[in-house]
Amino acid sequence: MSELLEQFLIEGRELAQQATEDLLALERDPADAARLDSAFRAVHTLKGSVALFDLQPMQRALHAAEDLLDAVRAGRLGVGRGVIDALLDCIGASEAWIEALARTGTLPADAPGRGRGLEEALRAPLQEDSGAQPASAEPPSDASWAIALAAAEAPAVAAAHAAGQEVTALRYVPAADCFFLGDDPMALLRAVPEMIALRLGARQPWPDGAAMDPFACNLVIELLSTAGEAELRQAFRFVADQIATAAIAPSAPASAPASASEEASAPGGAPGLGGRSLRVDAARIDALMDLVGEMIVAKNGLAHLVAQVVAQLGEADPRLARALGESQAGIEALAEQMHRTVLGVRMTPLARSFNRLPRLVRDAAAELGKTVVLDIRGEAVEADKAIVDGLFDPLLHLLRNAVDHGIEPPEARAGAGKPAAGRITLEARREGEGILVEVADDGRGIDPARIRQAAKARGLMPEAAIDALGDEEAVQLVFRPGFSTASAVTSLSGRGVGMDAVRAAVEALGGRVSLASRPGAGSTIRLLLPQGAAxxxxxxxxxxxxxxxxxxxxxxxxxxxxxxxxxxxxxxxxxxxxxxxxxxxxxxxxxxxxxxxxxxxxxxxxxxxxxxxxxxxxxxxxxxxxxxxxxxxxxxxxxxxxxxxxxxxxxxxxxxxxxxxxxx
Amino acid sequence: MSVRLDGPVIRLEGACRVEDAEPLLSFLQEEPGRVVDLSAAGGLHAAVVQVLLALRPPLAGPPGDPFTERWLAPLLAGPPPG
CATH class of the missing domain: 2.40.50.180 (CheA-289, Domain 4)
Incomplete structure (x- = not known):
């Protein structure tokens, strides 16, 4: 796999995740302009990096998503459920395509059809609004750069105008991290049609040689072309948020340009490149972990051999035996230190798993016609990557369970005097040496009598033993294999997987699970997990x-x-x-x-x-x-x-x- | 591999990619006054252009790449941008 593709896969996943979070936030608060901008940037950057590869369906779908977001940003379209749904579908498909690329190096065979479907769904809201033309709504912008450029390149401008050509000025300020995204502004310049002048400047004054960061783009590019504005923009379509164009009027080069438009340029706007941190694919850390594991195995083998040699050699050559023993002890200490260090590198915020959940909860609630607010807290708490990754499946199952069985339908909630929207809280915090993850809902809770009845019906334990259990103990029976209280099989949680699978998954991570419930008021499931690898x-x-x-x-x-x-x-x-x-x-x-x-x-x-x-x-x-x-x-x-x-x-x-x- | 030190001359050869910017920068920092030869260089990545623009080393020989010769060489040879 090429390094470029590898980088794209990492970035692509992050951008898709960012876009999903922004869109969900936007759904809650359609007036949140910062989220809207962030979603636009994420989709735009994702689309831009997709362009580096031959991924037509994905690029077209993302392009449509970008146009839709742009229309929302320009105030031409409101943030309705339809808009968010279409965008989330597009991002969801993009995520699936990124995973397919990681596995097979190509998009799945159905991608072109899927891409067209997404594109249509994304274009539909735009067509409905096509009556309202935005042309007059262009914000005025400072185009003094174009005046200065035209003045500095007056001979070229004059010659073009003399030949009856129109002149367009373009200013391109590449994002500081554009090299990391695989952009090469020079490659774009090579493709500029009919260029008649080029200037290169610096956004920040060039630092002394020693302080220069060769991987941060500090260029300001200004050029003049006799190709039309539309054609010029077409050449820079993947960095559309980093350019501004202006038509240079033929009369007097030094006068104000006839029209100018500038799309908000946000240099260095992309997230995640601060400090001296290094991005590494998680698979490489896993490979390192495996190597350390093998080293510990080899170290143990060596200890065994050394013990044998020392036993035989001990009397004949005590000094050599001692030296061998010391050397072996040194290797042992190093191996263990390395093991601890690699474990430290693997510490990851829980956000890695938590962030994927809101979207899935939203889908689950929509399928059941319920409204659910998911409140996530403590996603910055860190744990070993194996634990963070291993938590995703059990948490997803618990959340789906809460949506499906915990939260009541809206009518029942109204009857019980609860707000129509169910509330589920997912909270993590440090607790002693480990971490505590709680999933709490304000739903109907669990009735111990029903649990006892079901446990008896399924013969989980002798009836007398079941009757002897207190209410608190009785509800723990849901974690027993073969127990499932769902009377109707739904597509969400009726797949033959019950709470026992959650228990097994959590125990495999070295954790424990328990349940507390107040009938009518909701349930809380507590997962107590080790912070380090189990x-x-x-x-x-x-x-x-x-x-x-x-x-x-x-x-x-x-x-x-x-x-x-x-x-x-x-x-x-x-x-x-x-x-x-x-x-x-x-x-x-x-x-x-x-x-x-x-x-x-x-x-x-x-x-x-x-x-x-x-x-x-x-x-x-x-x-x-x-x-x-x-x-x-x-x-x-x-x-x-x-x-x-x-x-x-x-x-x-x-x-x-x-x-x-x-x-x- | 397209950045090579040949005595006092740094030769850029073939298409220069983003990863060539760092070795070029260190060669120029090691010993000020080194000359950069672009005659065998293909397209220059913006990261490479940026290093040349910031450090302004003397250039040797006409650039082999037409785009570099037409558009970049005058900018790299001219006075530092204001």
Whole structure:
């Protein structure tokens, strides 16, 4: 992939995100001129950078979006729902195209058709308004530069006028970061038709050589051409916000130009290039993380070897043995420091995931005919990239759940004396060593009685045990696998994924989830997450020739029981642990793997607590290990019962099991 | 690679891209008085033009690129812009 394309993919995603945020803000407050300008700039810059590649459908659609925004900016069009919808569709499609480009290097086959559809939808509001002509509404602007230019180039102007040609002056002040966006103002100049004069100046006085930043564009370009104004603007159409043109009247070069128009030039307006920071594709950081992981594996291998050598060499050559040991310790310290440093680089604001949510909540609410206000706070809180990225799916699911099941339809809200618009709050804050993310809604809340009833109907636990639960504990049952209270399957959250998937995803990140609810007043779901990458302690268990990891948190204790004390129990087996009968299941059966014959002693991990305790029989234990758990990609993918994978010291991939998910 | 140091002369060769601006700038800063030869250079990126405009090194030989010769050379050779 070319560096230019790579840069475009990074910038393109950011610009699309910026445009989406601005448009959503604009929908809330149509009078917000700063947001309107920002949306226009984002779309305009995105369109400009698309022009560097052969992406016709995307460019045309974005061009239409830019025209539409321009009309809004000029006051020719109001910000209605139709306008925002068309723009959001265009940005959404652009985002999808950017991802397709990242994957395959080309736009999908249906892009031309899709692009035309978007273009039509974006042009439609403009055509409705075509009656009102804006020509007279052009703001007057300062065109003294054109007068000065015409005076300085008087001979060229006079010669052109003598030949009966009209002369147009153009001033182009490239944005300071235009080189980063892939712009080359010189390449544009080469394409200027009928140029008769060119001047290059500096926006800021040139600094001394040593202080010069070769990557910040400081040029001011002024030129004269005998091509018409329209043709000239066409040549600069991708930087239309950075140019001004003026017609030079034939009578007297030094007099005021006949007409002048200037589109607000905003040098350096594009965001995100401050300071001495460096932009790096997240995939490179991930690659670095993988390398550090491998280095730690290699370091562990070295430690083992050194221990062996020292044992053999120790008496023959104690000095060499000591030197070897010290050198190995040094490498170990460096590897660990590097690991910490890379983890630090991976710290990312939660905004990375949070910012994508408002749009999706808006769509979900629209589909259900509800009005929902999403309030996001604490998006600047930072966490490891794996956690920030891993949070997106569970949060999206929680928010959709809140829209779908939490927030009542408008009539029901009116009946309950609540405002028509439902309110959902997504808030993050630091809490001790970790971060707390809360999703709260002011909807109908969860009725513990209904939860108990559903749990009994689904046989999640013995009925007596369910009745014994307090209200607060009962609502936590929604996190149990196989539990879903939605009576109607909707396209939003009825895809067979319930709150247990949210729980598994959050636990895979090293976090915990809990729910609090007040019937009639709303629900709050709290996710407590580690801030750094999740180092999870796992209990290693053997099964046949394989080793699996069980999160230590999930294992209450391990036990060895003589085979003779296992009792048959209906279809299964059980044993007595401290005077209580505990059911026994074989891990091989849970995983659908062939069982192995049982020896004299039965080894088991006891998971769960109280009445939910279960013994899980394994072939043996292989110690404990601290591992960096890699969540499964996507909430819906992967195998049920699998929490994630981890790379072990010997390079093997360890499967870490989701015990509540397996036992159900 | 299109920026090359040849004794006291900095030779720009082929199309000069945005990444050529930085080496050009450091060559000019290392030793003031170095001459820039544009005779083998193709199109100059604006970032490169900007370095030449800011530091005003002496230019050697007629530029090989017609656009550079027609439009840029007079500006780069002339007095600093006011």
């Amino acid at each position: 180092v999870t302690t796992v209990l290693l268990v053997r099964l046949g020739g394989e080793v699996f990891g069980l999160p230590s948190d999930a294992v209450a204790e391990t036990a060895r029981i003589p085979a003779g004390r296992i009792l048959p129990l209906r279809q299964g087996e059980a044993f007595v642990l401290r005077d209580r009968t505990v059911p026994l299941v074989r891990l091989s059966a849970l995983l659908d793997l062939p069982g192995t014959p049982r020896g004299e002693m039965v080894r088991m991990a006891v998971v769960g607590s109280g009445a939910a305790r279960v013994g899980v029989e394994v072939d043996g234990f292989a110690g404990r290990a601290d591992v960096l758990l890699r969540p499964l990609p996507g909430l819906l993918s992967g195998m049920p019962g699998l929490l994630g994978t981890a790379l072990m010291g010997d390079g093997q991939v360890l499967m870490v099991l989701d015990m509540p998910g397996l036992i159900g």
